[in-house]
Amino acid sequence: MCMLIEEIKGRQVLDSRGNPTVEATVTLSDGTVQSAIVPSGASTGAFEAVELRDNDDVYFGKSVYKAVKNINEILAHHLVGTSPYQQRLIDRMMCDLDGTENKKNLGANAILAVSIAVAKASASSLNLPLYRYLGGFNAHRLPCPMMNILNGGAHSDNNVDIQEFMIMPVGADSFRDGLRQCTEIYHTLKTLLKKDKLSTAVGDEGGFAPNLSGDEEALEYILKAIEEAGYNTENTKLALDIASSEWYAEGMYNLPKRKISMTTENMIEYLDNLTEKYPIISIEDGLSEFDWSGWEELTGKLSHIQLVGDDLFVTNVNKLYNGIKVGAGNSILVKMNQIGTLTETFDAIELAHKAGYTTVISHRSGESEDTTIADIAVACNSGQIKTGAPCRSERTAKYNRLSRIEEELTGVSTYGIE
Numbered sequence: 001m002c003m004l005i006e007e008i009k010g011r012q013v014l015d016s017r018g019n020p021t022v023e024a025t026v027t028l029s030d031g032t033v034q035s036a037i038v039p040s041g042a043s044t045g046a047f048e049a050v051e052l053r054d055n056d057d058v059y060f061g062k063s064v065y066k067a068v069k070n071i072n073e074i075l076a077h078h079l080v081g082t083s084p085y086q087q088r089l090i091d092r093m094m095c096d097l098d099g100t101e102n103k104k105n106l107g108a109n110a111i112l113a114v115s116i117a118v119a120k121a122s123a124s125s126l127n128l129p130l131y132r133y134l135g136g137f138n139a140h141r142l143p144c145p146m147m148n149i150l151n152g153g154a155h156s157d158n159n160v161d162i163q164e165f166m167i168m169p170v171g172a173d174s175f176r177d178g179l180r181q182c183t184e185i186y187h188t189l190k191t192l193l194k195k196d197k198l199s200t201a202v203g204d205e206g207g208f209a210p211n212l213s214g215d216e217e218a219l220e221y222i223l224k225a226i227e228e229a230g231y232n233t234e235n236t237k238l239a240l241d242i243a244s245s246e247w248y249a250e251g252m253y254n255l256p257k258r259k260i261s262m263t264t265e266n267m268i269e270y271l272d273n274l275t276e277k278y279p280i281i282s283i284e285d286g287l288s289e290f291d292w293s294g295w296e297e298l299t300g301k302l303s304h305i306q307l308v309g310d311d312l313f314v315t316n317v318n319k320l321y322n323g324i325k326v327g328a329g330n331s332i333l334v335k336m337n338q339i340g341t342l343t344e345t346f347d348a349i350e351l352a353h354k355a356g357y358t359t360v361i362s363h364r365s366g367e368s369e370d371t372t373i374a375d376i377a378v379a380c381n382s383g384q385i386k387t388g389a390p391c392r393s394e395r396t397a398k399y400n401r402l403s404r405i406e407e408e409l410t411g412v413s414t415y416g417i418e
């Protein structure tokens, strides 16, 4: 029997911030039904594909009924009756139907929901786990968590400017051990903050968001938590997401909370000093998406650590290609909804790996119960995943999915950064 897409249905659901987002459900001719929910960012890059929202609707966070309508009336109309196994063709058809570079007509949220739901339905109809369908027999590497445990910037209301302070259990032997290590450090950090009468309320990704004197105090707290939890700076390294595009205006970096301004040179020096003083192995968006010459300089100076482009590359092969050409960064953050289809996401990952860039598969600050990124991390043997703290269900859903995948791959899995 020839398998066909029988029905595609879009609907509005809520994300972890309580804002509307898009879900698509795909039904195949054998009765297989699978759904996918797209996430949503807060510190979004200027060049991300367009998340279509209804500006005329008063729903807080703005509704996505137009995107849903585009699924139900346009995408469904063209894709019903086609083979679900032709993922690249389906994704290309959706891009062509949209007809713009940034998917502003149909919405990257509408297109991505369908793209993922088609892949999930295909995997399910073949009785394959999603990572196996996407990655084939060679999918075997469980990612090292890049776990955000302390928040600042646009993700919290405290007075810390850096957006994410993360831990990486690089010395663990397995995903299970790495996750346990991170979780123990997270709970220890909570105890330390409580003891000092600091807030243990959490930000959007589950990291704590206490009021501190600044970035260095945040790093000191984390180092203390690592030690008190029984680990050390050999087996646990630090990673930062500066999210500095948020600070950039007219060639200067203006830190909104501490109210100081820095030039590109000041910023590079600041980051360099932090890496000298602390066991930091990865810095994301250390400079703005508009500061390409600065990125070249930063990469020249700090090439011994991982320099991840999030806003800089927006999971876009053209942007990444430019980065590779001029030597900007050495790693890419991969967020499917920055580009809008599975095919384009995999193209970006493939180009990165070919060029010797590392990849970090990432959630968004507005997430859901959808666990696709866990499967993608394993499918492409990325070795790193950024999916928040272990205390909010939309984040633990991804960790729990990875735990199950590791169990399925007993005896053949590998772990972490090569």
Ligand SMILES: C=C(OP(=O)(O)O)C(=O)O
Pocket (backbone or CB within 6 Å): 040, 041, 042, 043, 044, 045, 241, 243, 310, 333, 362, 363, 364, 365, 366
């Ligand atoms: C996950 C991030 O946040 P957001 O989803 O808000 O862009 C990030 O900046 O890496």
Ligand SMILES: [Mg+2]
Pocket (backbone or CB within 6 Å): 241, 243, 284, 285, 310, 311, 333
């Ligand atoms: Mg980022």
